[in-house]
Structure formats: structure tokens, C-alpha cells
Amino acid sequence: MVTKETMVEDVVTIPGIISYFIQHGVSPITCDGAFPQSIGRLLEIKKVPDPDAFIDGINAFLKGLEAAIDSN
Amino acid sequence: MSEMPRPQDASYKMLINGKFVDASNGATRKSYCPANGEFLASFPDATKEDVDAAVKAAWAAFDSWKKVSVTEKQAILTKIADVIDANKETLAMIESLDNGKPIRETMTVDIPLSSDHFRYFAGVIRGEEGQASIIDDTAQGLFGNNLSIILREPIGVVGQIIPWNFPFAMAAWKIAPVLAAGDCTVIKPSSTTSLSLLHLAKLIAPLLPPGVVNVITGRGSTTGQFMLDHPDFRKLAFTGSTEVGYSVADAAAKKLIPSTLELGGKSANIFFPDCNWAKAIEGVHLGILFNQGQVCCAGSRVFVHEDIYDKFVAELVASFKKVNVNVPWENTTQMGSQVDEGQLQKILSYVEIGKQEGAKVAVGGARATGNGLEKGAFMQPTLLVDVNNKMRVAQEEIFGPVAVVIKFKTEEEVIALANDSEYGLGGAVWTQDINRAFRVARGIETGRVWVNQYNDLPAHTPFGGYKKSGIGRETHKVILDHYTQMKNIFINFEEKAIGLY
Secondary structure, eight states, rough: OOOOSBBBGGTTSSTHHHHHHTTOOOEEETTTEEEEEBHHHHHHTTOOHHHHHHHHHHHHHHHHHHHHHOOO | OOOOOOOOOOOOOOOEEEEEEETTTEEEHHHHOOOTOOEEEEOOOOOHHHHHHHHHHHHHHHHHHSOOOOOHHHHHHHHHHHHHHHHHHHHHHHHHHHHHOOOHIIIIIHHHHHHHHHHHHHHGGOOOOOEEEEEEEEEGOOOOSSSHHHHHHHHEEEEEEEOOHHHHHHHHHHHHHHHHHHHHHEEEOTTSSSSHHHHHHHHHHSSOTSSSEOOOOOIIIIIIIIHHHHTTTTTEEEEEEEHHHHHHHHHHHHHHHEEEEEEOOOOEEETTTSSSSHHHHHHHHHHTTTGGGGGTTOOEEEEEEETHHHHHHHHHHHHHOOBBBOOOTTTSSSBBOSSSSSHHHHHHHHHHHHHHHHOOOEEEOOOOOOGGGGSOOOOOOOOEEOOOOOOOOOHHHOOOEEEEEEOHHHHHHHHHHHHHSSSOOEEEOOOSOHHHHHHHHSSSSSSEESSSSSSOOTTTTOOEETTEEEEBBBBBTHHHHHHHEEEEEEEEEESSSOOOO
């Protein structure tokens, strides 16, 4: 379960998550590596209008990923 | 594919107070070659206590280091340059293996330009004479017969954080002026590419008093954050993304200390019909393929005049296809690996976004494979066409070998398009009309505009950004202003009192 407090570096190694972030307008990695603070802080800096919806989207993505892994 | 060389140590330690140490809790991180996934070396994952020890060591060294004579500092800076040159092959290969960039670039750019950086500042400080002026006009103050002396004094202990795209060169950009200015430093490389700076630390530690340069390693979220939170820095210097730049600026503001920030970019590379054709075609390559496009000032927006657009793009497509993408340690490799798989995924995601926005892939657009490249994070040189400047791929920093190509009609239009960006770091104009070149260069709101060249970054030219590309300038002697503070000594020579009381 990802929350606003989850560190970006803790999720960027999940397959497909970088693409998910970028498709939704936020790059979680830069020339510094993974953004070194929480997802909430990154969304704040990137002025994401609805951070809760963004986080919900990540969790839905992760649920789909788990289901896909289970079905394999 | 030839076997990967292994010039690096199997493990490295941090440099704190002149000693090579592990993290206080023994934690380590590992570095892998992005071209094949092979383990390179382990290095410490610094704790808060390690950062604190480094800052304390730097302050302990500062009192004597700030008094070191200019001639002695010049000699030390020159010796550092000599040591870098003497170890050029080793340092270049370590950099190539850790970062993925081709050995032909590290041998001809990263390492030699870094040693030159130390030589440049070794020379510059001999020319520093301060300023003095006679102020005799009583209307400007209570007294006449005055002498104003302006001196630059070192600022103290500086915290420096550098990115993974030019680990060695960025370290040189940070350390050389700090030493020249009389400051001490705690410097942290990216945890993705720490090895070349750790290797350099081994080479230069014998040349410096303990504590003057402290190299700590670890993650940005921990070690980097400990640095930002540390109360005892007098200045922060950061090269990296605009996103993290906000946090660095915030940390500096909370401490009421200055920061220099060199951040992201989305630079315009502009081609007029009268450009020197061969140079111009090469200029697109230099702008977006150098360092696999992982350059803050990369020429990632290619603006081509409508009169030459079709021919120019056709030639670019043909030449991009010929670029030799291969492992970084081969001398014939023109483009190496992206820094890691995550960065490659980011680049590929942007290619997909470009397609969704209506762009077409003229060349490349996919992972580079074959001949063993599947093991690494290799990307094909890529051009996206049918792009307009409002698309995300034209506004956001992709940080890979992917340029968007945009057609323009007039000089005024292309200046407006170039400036339609939140960034303002670099850019170039290609024309043989000097008047036009100057007009366009003046019109572009960036800190650097190249004319008929790209990505050339010598020590004696100031580099830094307008807008969200940063604050302050690096390279050039102007950086010494950022690492010093102004002391004004104001002397009155009158023998008589004013008579006010």
C-alpha cells in the first residue's frame, strides 16, 4: 500500500512504475537518481492537482500488477 | 564484444578527515556496470554520524586552510591536475564502467577537462588582487580622504551534491573552486555513480591537509538529506534536477545560507538554411547523443528551418542509424549505455508519450539490442518528428538520446519557441550570418548559447541557468564569487575630528 509518505526510492524498482509515473505527468527519477523524498513531496513540487487520486492510481496499478503475477 | 576491464578496486571507503573510513554502522551499497549488470565495487552508505564527522573535520581544517598562501594553493591545485592526468586511463575506465558512457568520451572530455579545471583555478587565483578605491567626496559620507579596500574571503565549509551524469567532471567543477577560494568541502556523489570520485579521493588525499576535502557516499534520501539538514554548512552547491533543486534551495533558505544550483534544461538547437551543413548535422549528434543524451543542457529540441527541413531530417535519420551503440569500454563505441535500467524505462516511456501525442518516430525509438546489449540499458539514437512545442516531449526533460524535431519559418518565431520553456540552461544557433547568430543568441533566455557548436564546456566560460535551470554560475572565475564573501575595509586618513560632538 503506497501512501503520500512512501519514499519514492522504495517504489521505483517495481516493474512498470516509472512508466506509470511518467504517463501521469511526474518523473520519479532524475539525474540525482530516485527523488530522495516522499511521493507526497514530489507531487507537491510537481503541482499535481489531485495527489490523492494519483496515489490511488498507483495502488490500483500495483493491485493489477500483483494480480498479473498471481495469474502467471 | 571484448571482456570488461576491471581497473577499479573491489571496495572503496569514504574520505573523512584525511582517513579512509567505512560507514559508522558498516552499511554499504553496491555499484554495477549498466552495460552488462556486472558488479563493480561496494562503497559506504554514510550515516548521519558520518556526515557530522565530515562537517566537523572540514571546520577543523578551515582555520588553517583559509590562511594557506595563494602560491601554495596554486601548487596543490596543479599537483591534483597532474595526478588526474597521470591516472587518466584508470579514471576514464572507472567512469565509463560505472556510468555507461563511452571510453572515447571519458578519455577526451570528462577526465582531461577535469584536470584542466584544476589548472584553470590554479592560474586564476594568482590574478586575484581585490579592489581598492579612493573615496574623497565628503558628500558620500561623513569623512573625506578615505580608502575602500574590497577583499574576497572564504565562506567556510560547503556542502556539495553532484549527479550521476558527469560524476568526475562535476566533482572537479565543485572541488577545484572550493580549494581555490580557501573553503573546505563535504562532497557527496550520486549513489548511482560514486566510484570515480572515491578513486580520485585516494589519489588526492596525500596532497591535501586532512579535512579540507571530505568525500561521503550514500543514498540521496539518507546521506543527502543528512547534508541538507546539517546546521553547520555555510553554503550548499548542487547540480541535479529542478525537482531536487527546490529541496536544496529550501534547506539553504532555512539555514539562511546561499546556494548555487545548476538544474535541468530543455535546450533549443536551432538550424538556419545557411548553416555549415556538415557541422550542423554533427551538431545535432553532439547536442543529443553526447553522454547518451544525459546532459542537463542537451540539445533536445531541434528547430529546423522549413527551407531545409526535409533534407536535414532525412540526413539526420540516415546518420543516426549509423551511430555505433556498444559497450562503453570499446574504443569504437560512439554511444554507450544509459546509466541504469530505470533511466532507460523513463526514456522509453517518453517515446510512448510522444506517439500518443501524435509524434512520429523517424529513427530509433526502442531499446538497442543485439551483440550482447540485451544485458545492459542501451537505447537507440532517436528522433521524434511531427512534434509541436506544446507537447510533453518538447517541454519535459527526457534525459536520453531522444530529440524532438520542430519546423520553423522565421527568426522571431524560433526565438519565441525556444523561450517557450520553463527551463533556460543552454541552446545553440547554427548559421553563417553573424548578425543573425548574435540576434538569436541575445533573444534566447538561457545562460549559455553556443554558436556553430554544442556541448563545449571549457573551464573559463561561465555556465548556469536562467529560469528554472538554476541560480548562480559555475566554471569560470565567477564561481569564486559564489564561494567567497566580500570584506570591505574602509580607512579614513583625516587627522582632525569632524566636530559633530
